Amino acid sequence: xxxxxxxxxxxxxxxxxxxxxxxxxxxxxxxxxxxxxxxxxxxxxxxxxxxxxxxxxxxxxxxxxxxxxxxxxxxxxxxxxxxxxxxxxxxxxxxxxxxxxxxxxxxxxxxxxxxxxxxxxxxxxxxxxxxxxxxxxxxxxxxxxxxxxxxxx
Amino acid sequence: xxxxxxxxxxxxxxxxxxxxxxxxxxxxxxxxxxxxxxxxxxxxxxxxxxxxxxxxxxxxxxxxxxxxxxxxxxxxxxxxxxxxxxxxxxxxxxxxxxxxxxxxxxxxxxxxxxxxxxxxxxxxxxxxxxxxxxxxxxxxxxxxxxxxxxxxxxxxxxxxxxxxxxxxxxxxxxxxxxxxxxxxxxxxxxxxxxxxxxxxxxxxxxxxxxxxxxxxxxxxxxxxxxxxxxxxxxxxxxxxxxxxxxxxxxxxxxxxxxxxxxxxxxxxxxxxxxxxxxxxxxxxxxxxxxxxxxxxxxxxxxxxxxxxxxxxxxxxxxxxxxxxxxxxxxxxxxxxxxxxxxxxxxxxxxxxxxxxxxxxxxxxxxxxxxxxxxxxxxxxxxxxxxxxxxxxxxxxxxxxxxxxxxxx
Numbered sequence: 096x097x098x099x100x101x102x103x104x105x106x107x108x109x110x111x112x113x114x115x116x117x118x119x120x121x122x123x124x125x126x127x128x129x130x131x132x133x134x135x136x137x138x139x140x141x142x143x144x145x146x147x148x149x150x151x152x153x154x155x156x157x158x159x160x161x162x163x164x165x166x167x168x169x170x171x172x173x174x175x176x177x178x179x180x181x182x183x184x185x186x187x188x189x190x191x192x193x194x195x196x197x198x199x200x201x202x203x204x205x206x207x208x209x210x211x212x213x214x215x216x217x218x219x220x221x222x223x224x225x226x227x228x229x230x231x232x233x234x235x236x237x238x239x240x241x242x243x244x245x246x247x248x
Numbered sequence: 249x250x251x252x253x254x255x256x257x258x259x260x261x262x263x264x265x266x267x268x269x270x271x272x273x274x275x276x277x278x279x280x281x282x283x284x285x286x287x288x289x290x291x292x293x294x295x296x297x298x299x300x301x302x303x304x305x306x307x308x309x310x311x312x313x314x315x316x317x318x319x320x321x322x323x324x325x326x327x328x329x330x331x332x333x334x335x336x337x338x339x340x341x342x343x344x345x346x347x348x349x350x351x352x353x354x355x356x357x358x359x360x361x362x363x364x365x366x367x368x369x370x371x372x373x374x375x376x377x378x379x380x381x382x383x384x385x386x387x388x389x390x391x392x393x394x395x396x397x398x399x400x401x402x403x404x405x406x407x408x409x410x411x412x413x414x415x416x417x418x419x420x421x422x423x424x425x426x427x428x429x430x431x432x433x434x435x436x437x438x439x440x441x442x443x444x445x446x447x448x449x450x451x452x453x454x455x456x457x458x459x460x461x462x463x464x465x466x467x468x469x470x471x472x473x474x475x476x477x478x479x480x481x482x483x484x485x486x487x488x489x490x491x492x493x494x495x496x497x498x499x500x501x502x503x504x505x506x507x508x509x510x511x512x513x514x515x516x517x518x519x520x521x522x523x524x525x526x527x528x529x530x531x532x533x534x535x536x537x538x539x540x541x542x543x544x545x546x547x548x549x550x551x552x553x554x555x556x557x558x559x560x561x562x563x564x565x566x567x568x569x570x571x572x573x574x575x576x577x578x579x580x581x582x583x584x585x586x587x588x589x590x591x592x593x594x595x596x597x598x599x600x601x602x603x604x605x606x607x608x609x610x611x612x613x614x615x616x617x618x619x620x621x622x623x624x625x626x627x628x629x630x631x632x633x634x635x636x637x638x639x640x641x642x643x644x645x646x647x648x649x650x651x652x653x654x655x656x
Contacts, residue, residue, distance in 0.1 A: 104363075104434070105363055105434045105436070106363060108434065134366070136367065136630065137356060137365075137366035137367050137370045138356065138366075140352075140367070140370045140371065140374065140630075140631065141352050141353050141356050141370060143374065143631060144345075144348035144349055144352065144374050144377070145349060147566075147602075148257035148258070148261075148511075148512070148515050148566060148568070149257060149258055149509045149510075149511040149512030149513075149514075149515045150345070150349060150509050150512070151349075151506055151507060151508070151509050151510075153353060154503055154506050154507055156503065157353050160353075160357050161353055161356060161357050161360075163357075164356075164357040164358075164360040164361050165360055167360075167361060168360050168361065168363060171363075172363075219430060219433070220433070220434050221433045221434055222430065222433065227430055230430075
C-alpha cells in the first residue's frame with residue numbers, strides 16, 4: 096500500500112494527525128511518502144510590488160534568505176513527521192518529497208504520478224466543525240484525488 | 249497605458265517625452281527647464297531610495313520584524329497587528345516603497361520560519377505600504393510631486409489627511425483581521441523568531457543607522473513645517489548613513505546600486521515632459537474644466553471627485569502619470585478652497601488607489617496575467633480580488649474624511 100502524508104500547519108497538530116492516521120490505517124508494511132509543498136503564492140506576492148514601474152528585482156542576497164527559510168521549514172516539517180511515525184513503524188518504507196507550487200494542484204498531480212492508494216490530510220487545526228473546518232487545499236484534494244482520502248480531524 | 253511588451257516603462261516614458269519635444273508640443277529649453285526645476289523631486293527620490301537600502305543593509309528591518317514577532321507573544325492576531333503597526337511607522341518615515349519592497353520579504357522569511365501561513369502577513373505589508381502613505385508628506389513620493397505644485401503646508405496636510413489616513417488604516421486592519429481569521433487561529437512559539445540582536449550582523453552600524461532614522465523622523469516633519477525642500481533632509485540622511493556604513497565597513501556598493509530603482513528617474517523625467525506636452529496642447533485644461541464642473545462648490549463632492557478620479561487614473565495607467573495630469577488640471581480650479589480639497593483628494597486617490605492592482609496599473613497587471621510565469625498569474629488575480637474587496641471602502645471613508653475636513 097502506498098500512502099502519502101500531506102504535511103503543513105503547526106508542528107503539534109501535524110504530529111497528532113500522524114498519530115491518528117497510524118491508528119486508522121494499517122501502516123506497518125506500507126510505503127509511506129511524507130510530502131511537503133512550499134506554497135508559491137505568497138512568494139510571488141513578495142515580488143508583486145516590484146512589478147511597479149522602475150522598481151528593482153529582489154536582491155540575490157534577500158532571495159537566498161527566503162530560499163533558506165523555505166528549506167528550513169520543509170526540513171523541520173519532514174523531520175518532525177519522521178520522528179512521530181518511525182518509532183512505531185520500524186518495517187515501513189519512508190521517503191520524503193518537497194515540491195513547490197500551488198499546494199492543492201501539486202498534491203493531486205503527485206498522487207497520480209506515484210499511483211498512491213491513500214492520501215492523508217489534516218483538517219484546519221482548532222477550527223469548529225463546519226465548512227470552514229476544511230481548508231481550501233484539503234477541500235480541493237478531497238474533490239480531485241483519484242485515490243482514497245483520509246481526512247484527520 | 250499601451251506599450252510594447254519588452255519595452256521598459258522608463259524607456260517608453262522617455263520616448264513619449266522626446267516625442268513631445270520632437271513634435272514641438274514642448275520646446276527643448278522648456279523641457280530642460282522643467283527637469284532642472286524638478287530637482288527637489290529627483291533628489292528626494294534618490295535620498296529616499298538610498299536611506300531604505302542602507303537601513304536594510306544595517307539590518308534595521310530584520311531587527312524590527314523579529315522584535316515585533318517576540319512582542320506579539322505567540323498570538324497570530326497580535327503579530328498581524330504588530331506588522332500593521334510596523335508597516336505604518338516605516339511607511340510614514342521611509343515611504344511606501346520601503347515597506348512594500350523591503351519589509352515584505354523580511355516578513356515572509358520570518359513567518360515561514362515561524363511555521364505560519366504567509367499570506368495574511370505578506371498582504372499586510374503590501375497593502376499598508378499604500379494605505380499609510382498619506383500620513384506625512386514623505387510617506388509617498390507622489391505626495392512630494394503634488395506638494396511641489398501646491399505648497400499646502402504641514403498643518404493643512406495633517407488637518408485634511410490625518411483623519412483620512414487613520415480611517416483607511418482602521419478599515420484595512422479590521423478587514424484583514426476578519427478575512428484572514430481562519431489563518432490566525434493557532435499560536436506560534438515566539439522563541440523561534442530568534443533574538444532581535446541575532447538579526448544584526450554589524451551592531452555598530454545597526455545602532456548608528458537606527459539613530460539616523462530616529463533623527464530623520466524628527467527632521468522630516470520639522471522641515472515640512474517650515475516648507476524647506478525635503479530632498480535636502482533625505483539626501484543629508486542618505487549621506488550620513490553612507491558615511492556610517494563606509495566607516496563600519498558594511499558598505500556594499502554593488503548591492504546598494506542594485507537596490508536603487510535607477511529606471512525610476514527616467515520614468516519620472518519622461519512623464520514630466522509628456523504631461524507638460526499634454527498641458528501645452530490644452531488637454532489638461534479640458535480635464536480641469538471637467539473636474540471643476542464635477543466637483544461643483546461642495547467640499548464633499550470635490551473630495552469624492554478627487555479621490556475616485558485619481559484612484560481610477562492610478563489603476564488605469566499608473567499613479568505617477570495620473571497624479572501629474574491631475575496636478576496640471578487642478579491649477580485651473582477657480583475656488584481656492586475647492587481646489588485644495590481636490591488636491592488632497594487627488595493625493596489620497598493616487599496613494600491609496602494602487603491597492604486595487606498593486607502593480608500600479610491595470611495595463612501592467614494584464615501583462616503579468618498574460619505573460620509571467622505560472623503562479624504569479626494567480627497571485628495577481630488573488631491580489632486583485634482582495635484589493636477589490638478592501639480598497640473601495642477605504643477610498644470612500646477617506647474621501648468622506650477629506651471632504652468633512654475641508655468644510656469650514
